[in-house]
Amino acid sequence: MLPAPVSPGEGGAPPVPLRHLPGVRINDERANPTGSFKDRMASPAVSWARDRGFGTVAVASTGHAAVSTAAYAAAAWAVRHGRDDGYAPS
Template identity: 90%
Template sequence: MWRWRPLSPVLPAPVSLGEGGTPPVPLRHLPGVRIKDERADPTGSFKDRMASPAAPWARDRGFGTVAVAPTGHAAVSTAAYAAAAWAVRHGRGDGYAPP
C-alpha cells in the first residue's frame, strides 16, 4: 500500500482501522479479470485510503477540526479516521476522542 511513500512528502504515520488488503473479486462478464472489493474496508469505501494519512496530517499540524463535503463516503471515512487520529494523540485506543 505504501510503496510510493519515499516519493511523497513527509507525512505522519497513517492511522489504520484495517483498510487495504481488500479481496480481489472475479468479474462475471470478463473471465480472468478481478477487481478490488473496497466495500471490505472499515467504512465500506475506497475513501479510507485517503483518510488514513490525511487525518493524522491535520492532527499533527494543530487543526482541531477537519471538514469535508457531507455528500457521501468521504465524510464518513474522514469522520472515522479523524476520531481515531485524535484518540491516538490522547493515548486512547478505544476510538474515543475528547472534545
C-alpha cells in the same frame, strides 16, 4: 518524513474475479472500515492533519467521503463536533 498513519484497517480489499470477464479482478472495497474506497483518501488526509497539530478536520461532502473522514478523525481523536443540518459556509 511521512506521518504515522491513522489506520483502522483500510487497504485490505480483496481482489475478486469477475464472472463475465475472465482474468479481470476488482477490489472489493466493502472490506474497508467504512465500506468505501474513500477510506484510502481519509487515512493520509487525517494522518497529515493530526501530525501537524490540527485538532479538527473538515470535508465538503454529503456522502462517503464525509463518513470516512469522520471515522478516521474519530480514530485520531480529531473530531470535536459535527453538523448535520445542511449548513455549508461559502
